[in-house]
Amino acid sequence: MAPKEHEMLLKGISGSPGICIGKAYLVDREGVDVIEKYYISEDKVQSEISRFKNAVKKAKKELAEVIEGLPEELRHHSYILETHMLLHKDKMLYGKAIEIIETEKVNAEWALKEATSRAKAMFANISDPYLRSRSADVEHVSDCIMRNLVGVQDLNISNIDKRVILVAHNLSPAETSQIQLERIKGFITNRGGKASHTSIIARTLEIPAVLGLENATEAIENDDIIIVDGNKGMVIVDPDEETLFRYEELSKQYEAQKADAIRTSDQPAVSSDGVLLGIMGNIEMPEELVAVKDHGGDGVGLLRTEFLYLNRSQYPPEDELFEQYKEVVELMDPKPVTIRTLDINGDKEISAVPTPDEANPALGLRAIRFCLKKRGVFKTQLRAILRAAVHGYVRLLLPMISSCEEVRETLKLLDESAEELSREGYAFNRDIEIGVMIEVPSSALIADALAELVDFFSIGTNDLVQYTLAIDRVNRHVADLYNPLHPAVIRLLKMVTDTAHEKKIRVYMCGEMAAELLNLPVLLGLGFEELSMAPQSIPMIKNMIRKINAADARKFVEKVCRQNSALDTMQLIQDSYGDLLTQKFE
Amino acid sequence: MNDLKKQFAKNVTIKNELGLHARPAAMIAELASQAESNVWLIKNDQQVDAASIIDILSLACLQGSTITLQVEDPADTEILDQLHELFKSGFGE
Numbered sequence: 001m002a003p004k005e006h007e008m009l010l011k012g013i014s015g016s017p018g019i020c021i022g023k024a025y026l027v028d029r030e031g032v033d034v035i036e037k038y039y040i041s042e043d044k045v046q047s048e049i050s051r052f053k054n055a056v057k058k059a060k061k062e063l064a065e066v067i068e069g070l071p072e073e074l075r076h077h078s079y080i081l082e083t084h085m086l087l088h089k090d091k092m093l094y095g096k097a098i099e100i101i102e103t104e105k106v107n108a109e110w111a112l113k114e115a116t117s118r119a120k121a122m123f124a125n126i127s128d129p130y131l132r133s134r135s136a137d138v139e140h141v142s143d144c145i146m147r148n149l150v151g152v153q154d155l156n157i158s159n160i161d162k163r164v165i166l167v168a169h170n171l172s173p174a175e176t177s178q179i180q181l182e183r184i185k186g187f188i189t190n191r192g193g194k195a196s197h198t199s200i201i202a203r204t205l206e207i208p209a210v211l212g213l214e215n216a217t218e219a220i221e222n223d224d225i226i227i228v229d230g231n232k233g234m235v236i237v238d239p240d241e242e243t244l245f246r247y248e249e250l251s252k253q254y255e256a257q258k259a260d261a262i263r264t265s266d267q268p269a270v271s272s273d274g275v276l277l278g279i280m281g282n283i284e285m286p287e288e289l290v291a292v293k294d295h296g297g298d299g300v301g302l303l304r305t306e307f308l309y310l311n312r313s314q315y316p317p318e319d320e321l322f323e324q325y326k327e328v329v330e331l332m333d334p335k336p337v338t339i340r341t342l343d344i345n346g347d348k349e350i351s352a353v354p355t356p357d358e359a360n361p362a363l364g365l366r367a368i369r370f371c372l373k374k375r376g377v378f379k380t381q382l383r384a385i386l387r388a389a390v391h392g393y394v395r396l397l398l399p400m401i402s403s404c405e406e407v408r409e410t411l412k413l414l415d416e417s418a419e420e421l422s423r424e425g426y427a428f429n430r431d432i433e434i435g436v437m438i439e440v441p442s443s444a445l446i447a448d449a450l451a452e453l454v455d456f457f458s459i460g461t462n463d464l465v466q467y468t469l470a471i472d473r474v475n476r477h478v479a480d481l482y483n484p485l486h487p488a489v490i491r492l493l494k495m496v497t498d499t500a501h502e503k504k505i506r507v508y509m510c511g512e513m514a515a516e517l518l519n520l521p522v523l524l525g526l527g528f529e530e531l532s533m534a535p536q537s538i539p540m541i542k543n544m545i546r547k548i549n550a551a552d553a554r555k556f557v558e559k560v561c562r563q564n565s566a567l568d569t570m571q572l573i574q575d576s577y578g579d580l581l582t583q584k585f586e
Numbered sequence: 587m588n589d590l591k592k593q594f595a596k597n598v599t600i601k602n603e604l605g606l607h608a609r610p611a612a613m614i615a616e617l618a619s620q621a622e623s624n625v626w627l628i629k630n631d632q633q634v635d636a637a638s639i640i641d642i643l644s645l646a647c648l649q650g651s652t653i654t655l656q657v658e659d660p661a662d663t664e665i666l667d668q669l670h671e672l673f674k675s676g677f678g679e
Contacts, residue, residue, distance in 0.1 A: 079608075079609050080608065082612065083608040083609060083611070083612040083639065086612045086615060086616060086639060087612075087639055087640070090615070090638050090639050090640050091635060091637055091638040091640075091641070092635075092638045092639075092640035092641055093640060119640045122640065122641070122643075122644035123643065123644060126643075126644065126646040127646070128605065128646055128648055130604060130605075130607065131605060131606075131607065131643060131646050131648075132646075134607070134608055134643050137608060138640055308603075313605075313648045313649045313650040313651075314649060314650055316603075
């Protein structure tokens with residue numbers, strides 16, 4: 001192969017933050033992908049079958065050891081592995097392979113390959129994405145047996161004796177749980193997304209990971225030097241000396257800051273002149289609450305509630321919602337949990353709802369609009385939230401608000417729900433703080449009117465930027481134009497924060513903009529009282545806030561508001577606060 | 587289906603949120619593999635072997651779908667009952 005002349009940039013999805021530089025180690029089985037086929041004579045059939053059975057036995061034994069040696073924090077994933085145990089002897093795999101050896105008189109490897117592809121074909125037509133992806137389980141089990149048949153030894157991840165970066169097509173739960181922190185610097189995969197099993201484990205282990213790279217295993221060869229930037233979701237292959245140097249610095253600074261930040265993460269984030277900011281976590285599942293606590297979060301600034309509605313054919317019953325909310329609220333008490341009501345049919349699709357054919361779903365029937373059309377569904381959720389509010393500090397957050405009517409309608413539904421609950425004899429708490437997401441420009445423009453109706457604003461920057469700049473950030477042709485520091489966005493933010501202060505209601509932010517260190521002087525200066533972000537970002541953000549003077553930042557914002565371009569603003573921040581920060585603009 | 591076979595069949599509705607995913611499928615397969623003869627899961631016109639996780643998963647049973655459990659051997663009615671219980675309990679989820 002011709003030597004690669006220049007560094008190559010691969011873009012994926014950030015699975016877990018952090019930066020690492022190291023040698024690539026491809027987990028994909030070079031020797032195993034090419035399966036030999038040969039015929040065996042009649043008298044060898046029995047010995048071929050026992051060779052196969054032996055390989056299955058060994059593979060099962062290996063898996064049993066993996067389960068045995070699983071650390072406590074990964075135990076709850078082990079049912080997947082238990083299922084894999086049973087799959088080893090499944091009729092469609094095990095039985096079929098033996099049958100193929102007998103009838104077709106072929107070697108065990110080929111028979112296994114045949115049985116596997118037939119089993120996988122059975123999954124191809126399933127429409128439910130969750131069930132369809134179970135074919136990966138069959139594939140992983142088959143791979144484990146295959147390894148034992150072919151006798152490839154060095155594929156066991158736990159045997160890796162050098163500090164490497166794993167490069168894989170996809171990592172199975174068994175493989176991921178074998179990863180030993182001290183041996184692996186990070187990992188990158190072709191498949192997987194933010195909610196994938198791999199990503200959740202990476203975040204638990206706190207090693208950098210970039211997923212969904214599509215062709216990492218083809219673009220990268222064993223022992224290539226690669227840089228994994230888990231903060232930006234990208235990988236640089238064969239970096240130039242200059243890039244390498246820059247990233248070594250970045251990585252060192254990041255690690256030093258992280259260590260420093262984690263030591264002090266349970267301390268409040270107070271600016272150098274004594275202004276306190278609440279730094280909260282965004283979470284999706286109750287399990288993630290542990291991460292909020294571990295990283296010193298001052299509460300949950302955004303609890304997404306869509307999860308319970310996905311992958312099912314009916315809406316979840318009230319009691320189920322209540323139990324889930326109650327668990328989170330109780331665990332966080334006395335710190336607040338901000339529950340955002342159902343925000344669906346924008347970028348998420350829900351299986352309980354037949355997706356309407358919308359040409360422009362971002363501007364369509366979603367979030368509060370959807371809920372006000374489906375009052376029964378909405379009320380079920382509101383009732384569950386009111387009941388959960390008995391057990392701790394609950395705030396209610398309404399997404400996608402673009403008019404006062406929507407808020408009034410919701411307040412009416414809340415009152416109705418409370419009356420019903422009271423009639424039915426349930427314990428509930430109607431006296432909760434209610435806020436709206438400011439994520440549509442219209443809501444920012446009528447902030448003064450909205451402020452009369454609610455207790456707080458929470459600015460969702462991801463959507464606000466998208467709607468203000470008319471940029472779809474997942475459209476790669478325009479994604480580079482997406483910039484939260486665009487003067488239009490800054491002006492809208494200023495408008496909302498000024499209104500909130502004037503009307504004496506609180507103002508928070510829960511979007512990716514809040515997790516960028518360099519945005520902090522601006523956000524502090526604008527007078528946000530809480531910032532909410534991925535739990536892993538909390539320690540670094542708290543650390544940075546302590547270095548900033550809020551009074552200076554307020555003056556600084558005036559300057560920022562006079563800039564005419566995002567680029568100028570970035571330059572200005574860099575010049576004014578660059579030396580406080582270690583992460584620099586590229 | 588003739589009358590004789592009906593005696594050894596039961597209808598169930600899937601309660602689990604994720605449908606018949608890997609864990610329930612594994613529980614069914616484990617039980618069904620102890621049967622004397624074949625145990626079948628039938629949905630619409632599709633019939634799969636309840637002793638195979640892969641076969642069960644390929645039936646793609648989402649929450650709310652109704653399927654028929656069927657055993658061939660009268661000796662397996664107890665297994666049929668146990669399977670029925672398992673479905674009713676939502677596989678302990």
